[in-house]
Structure formats: structure tokens, C-alpha cells
Amino acid sequence: MEVENLVAGLNPVQREAVLASSGPLLILAGAGSGKTRVIVHKIAYLITAQGVAPRQIIALTFTNKAAQEMRERVREMIGPVAQSMWISTFHSSCARILRLHGELLGFSAKFSIYSDREQTALLKEIIRKLNLTPTMFPVNYLSSVIEDAKNRGVSPEDYAQEVHHAPNPKLRLVAEVYKLYQQGLKDNDALDFGDLLFHTVALFNRHPELLESYRERFSYILVDEYQDTNEIQYRLIGLLAEPRRNLCVVGDDDQSIYSWRGAQIKNILDFESDYSEAKVIRLEENYRSTATILKAANRVIAANKRRKGKDLWTSNHSGDKVSLYLAANEADECSYVVKRISTSVREPGEFAIFYRTNAQSRIFEEGLSRRAIPYTIVGGTKFYDRAEVRDLLAYLKVVNNERDGLSLLRILNIPTRGVGKTSVEQLQAYAEEHDLSLWDTLERLQSEALIRGGARNSLIGLADMIRQWRRRDQEGCRPSRLCAEIVAGIGFAEWLLKNNDPVQAQTRQENIAELLNAIELWEDEQEKPTLAAYLENVALINDDHLDEAAQSRVTLMTIHRAKGLEFNEVFLVGLEEGLFPGKRSYEKPELLEEERRLCYVGMTRARQKLHLSACRVRRLYGQTMDNRPSRFLLDIPLELLKREDRNGKVHDSGRLLPAVGGSARIRSQASAGQTERPAPVRNLNFEKRKSAAKTAAAARSAGAAGEVDKAPSFVSGSRVEHSVFGPGVVAGVKGSGDNAKLDIIFRDRGRKLLSLKIATLKFLG
DNA sequence: TTCGGAACCCTTTTT
């Protein structure tokens, strides 16, 4: 292929990035700047023009989706030779390496990969063994400390050193947990996600000759989303990249939003000092969004200090102004969003709703389904979390890896076969005493009289079955077939039917069928569909193959999940102080900067139209919060915004005064600022001093119920209607003004004390 | 063994 063809259709900067083929290269790729395109072209260029063998290239990504897309597009450009290239996630690449050499560290080639759930189970066991109080040592605290340590490349021994002189003696116990946890994983021939990276680096450090062979093999290294790399990934990259330093990293410091997962923005910021001969290329032309959206986003991110500095531009038309909706509460915010979607000419699939926290999704789900608008929620792949699915996967893991005791433990009495707590404890005690694996203990049942009665027989029967399935696996039986045989062998469907109500039994059986189906689908794409390969796929590639249907639905997701995606029309909701940016980020400037980047990521997902919204009052975790609009909103110049009412009408051209109420003080300040550049802080502020009755009126007119023009006066005996609780009668009034609370007896929902300021009440007389 | 109610949790979660 001619060089000209390879760079055809690229802009000059992109072209430069593709042609810079050797030495360290940092590509700062702004949102929507054609990053993937550049990487793909670059790979094609290396292979076809520079004569680099595909097997000499490794491209590392964070998500399977990114890897898959890259692989597919490279294949389209250069054909099937792409097969021999490593284009995969950090974790997959490491798993691949560890399967080959893990025995050097004491793991078999068939090690299990433990999910969070299994991690938790293991930790709980350790907490119990050490007699730690779960309140002082919560599982998720321990797992996050351990995960963090691994991300930093800190071994249990290192960690013990670290906390040796720590003032808090608790940490020394944590170090003990970490040590035992790693031992536990080893005993089970299992690795967790963090281990995959950690052990690969350990492997290379301990076996220089091995590292050397990989260095020789991978003469070109590409890393996607470099801003998200953590310490251990950084070290891995550093190890592989020496001494040739043909390292191309692509990323955007402004989109670094995973520091809480150990990502270090310094990796991308310091690239030029890490590799002094590095070349830096900025992709700043955006092909995605309208000029207005881009300008607004640029302004938000410009307030950050710790950044490389980039100014995205576009030749796209300026498009609509960014809409702003200041809602009374989240129900109001929801009805605005739903109304905009339902009255739009766009298809549902063109919309996305982004929120900061998952807890915000519920109300939008309800609102959309009430209007029969199809939607999909991205997040929480629940399928592999179902008990019956995990049961079957545990069976498969036991068949695959006989040292996986945790999985074996899970299935001992599933379906129930009379193996109770006592039998299990006896087994475990015996295993401990004789330093045997759980499986080996099971095998000794034949000769040793360690358990009596029915439990003994059924366990012997189970062991027989497992041995038989292992034989089937070795014969080359397909995983789907094997799984079906297991289901039949243990009478799983019948057991589910017997132990659940008909409806639940039905769904559970459907889940089994879906699992079998998923395995078959996976097999269809594999050359060699082995059980081991399938289990790795399940562990590392939480495949949501339900993507196609999602195309035609409104997409709901957290902003974190939205990174890398784009939609024609985007609703970024809940832009409130305390929520976004979150309260926890207040004291730490670097966390605030990350929240800001998150906002930037959300905004830059929109192609045509961006809506921002904030609630004055929000109920979250059972508490009512009185919020001010997010500081991020205040950074957007007024001329890029238009304030809408819930019908999408522009409320007040230019000025962003709240429509209802508005104290004289605020109004006068706003109009005074009008001649100059209006002070957005004041203009966007919700009125704090609005009278309680007026607020209630504003909320009411925002709600679905009828209009009331004048502020009603609630007295004992007044009939009211609440948006949620329905009709009721006021039994008493406590306090006055903003603090007024109404004691209301509802017809259907009992007696409640509601704040007049907050409750969405309709006054009936 | 299964249920129901109390107790607990609560940003974000690429792998």
C-alpha cells in the first residue's frame, strides 16, 4: 500500500502523528479528534510501509470494546495479517503472559481469575480466621486497600514495611490480611484483576531473560488512554519499552477521570520528562460537536490548573445554544428531560442522559417508561451476577481448575444434596490439618471415614461427576455441551423448579438457557473454544451482547461510562453543588479538578445539542438537599446558554433570571450587570429568600398538577394534594416562612410532616 | 432450608 493511501483523508496533524514512527511519541488527542483513526492508521503504516511484522506490535487498551474496535479496524485496513498482533486490554495481555509463565510464580496455566464477589468471599474467610471485627475491618475497605497496593506495585511484604511504623496499629493487621489474602489466592490457584498486572511486572523483574524476550518481540508499543494508566501499568510499559523506546502513547489529560482507581494523571503530564526525546503532537480539531458545545466545554475545562493545555476547535457550524434548565426538584428535572425527548423529532436512540451517580437513574427510568419511551440503562452487568449463573460458572471453574477451592466450596451443596454446615466444616478442618486442597480432601472420602451418612455418599457422587466432566473436557467437549451435561447431571432445572415459585423458576431456567446460549455464541467466534478460554472470557470480558437493541433506545448511564461515546443530543443532569462536583471533592483541589474533567467529558459527548440541568431541591439517600447550581455551570459564558422552561421555550433571552419569584435584591443585581457582562454567579443562583409559599407554587406549576396563580395559605383543615402521597388534609402548621412544616393526614398514605418549602403540594381549598 | 425482617450501605467501577 502506498504511503499516500495510508494517510489519505487525515488532516495534517493526524498525518504527522501517523508518520512519526520511531521513538517516544505522545499524542494528545482531544475529545472527538479522531484518535482511534490515527492509531489504526499508524499501525497500518508501521506494517505496510515500515516493514514491521505484525507480531512485533503490541497495542494496549483499557476496555475490551476499545481493543475490539481497534482490532476490527486494523483488519479492515490491512487484512487478516492483523491476527498475529497483540491488540488487547492490559489485563488480557497480562493474563496471556501469565498463562505461559505463571508456573515460575507458583500458578498453573489454568489459574482462575477471581471476580469481586470471589475476592469478597475470600476476604471474609480471612476476617473470620483472624477474628477481626467486621465493623473495624469492613470487606470493601480491605479490598480497596489491597487493590490500591497492587495498583501501586506494593507487595504484601512492601506493605508491611510501609505500615510498620504507622501510628495506626490497625494498618498492621491490614498488612496481615493482605498477606493471607495473597496466600489464599495462591492456594486456590487464583488471581484477582490487580494480580494480573502486578504479577506480570513481578515476573519480568524476577526473570530478566524473560523480559528480554518480550522486549525483543514487542518492538513497537502503543498505549491507548494513557491518562488512565496507574503505577503498575506505567511500570509495565516502562519495562517493555526499553531500550528501543518505540513507545506511542495516546491520551487526553483533560479526560482523566479514574484517579480513584489508581490512575495517575502525572503519567501523561510527565511523559516528556520520562522520555526526554519525546515528540508531542496535539490533535485539537474536533469532528464531533457543534462549535457552541465545544466552546462551552472549553470554558469549563479551562479553569483547571494541572493540564497540558489544549484548545479544541471545529469547523462544524455553531448550532444551538446549550440549554439550561433549573428545576425545582428531580421530578421536575425528569419531566423536563422526558418532555424534550417525547416532543423531539429525533429517534430515542439519538438521546443520552448522563448523571453523576447511579442513584439518579431511577426517576428517569420511571419517567421514560410512563411515556413508553424505550430506554436502556448501561451499567451493572447483572447477568453474571445471578445466583444460578454463578453456580454454573463455579461448576465450570471446578472442572477446569481442581485447585479452585472457593468455587468447589460454593457447589458442594448446590443443588442441595444433604451436605450441611457440619459436613463442610469437617471437610475444611481435615483439609487444613493435612494441608490438602479441598478437592484432594474430597477424593479421600472413599478411603477415609471422615464424614458419615448421606453427605458422604453424595459428596463421593459429586466427585465422580466432576472427574467425569474433566474427562469430557480433556476429550475436547465444547464448553456449551459440557455445561448442558452439568445441568442435566445435577438435575439443576428440576431443582430450581422445586425450590422456587413458578415465575421465579421460569426466569431462573431462562437464565440457564441464556448462559448456554451465550457460551454457544462465544464458541461460534472461536477457533479453539476450550473451557479454559471461555472462563477467561467470562472473567475479563463482561460481554454485553445486548448492544444491538440498545441502538434504538434512549441511553442512560453515568458520565464515567460515557467516556469514548457520542450522541446527537445529550442531557447532563444534576449539575448541583454537593452532587456534581460531589461534596467529597471540596477540600481536595485535585479531586475538584477531576470532577471538572468529568463534566468536560460529559459535555463533549454531545454532537448536536446539549442540555444541562440542576435541581434546587434533591432527595438523595433519603435526605433532602437544598442545592446551589454547580460551579461548572457558572463557568459557561451566558451567550452560549439559553434558559429554558420545561416546554423548551426560551424563558428569558439573554438573562438567566429565575422565572418565578426572584427577590428584588437579586433582580436588581442582575439587571445592573446586564450592561456589562452579567455576573453569572448571581444570575444563576436560585433565590434563597423566596417565600415558602411561592416556592411551593413554583414547584407545583413545574409538577404535573393544575396551575394555581396565587400563593395559597395553608391552614388546618385545608385540603391538599401531594404529587406522590395523593389527597390529604392539613392537620396542623408548624413554623413559618422557609421553615414552615405541614402536618398532613393523607387519605391513602397516613400522616406525614412535610416541609412546605420542599413538598410539591396542590392547594385544593 | 427457606423465609422475612432488621441492619447495613450509599460516588464513580475500563479489568
Added chain:
DNA sequence: GGGTTCCGAA
């Protein structure tokens, strides 16, 4: 507020 998890009672 809502969901999950855990423990005790039947």
C-alpha cells in the same frame, strides 16, 4: 429511599 445482605425463627 432503596437495595442488598445477614441472621434468626419456623
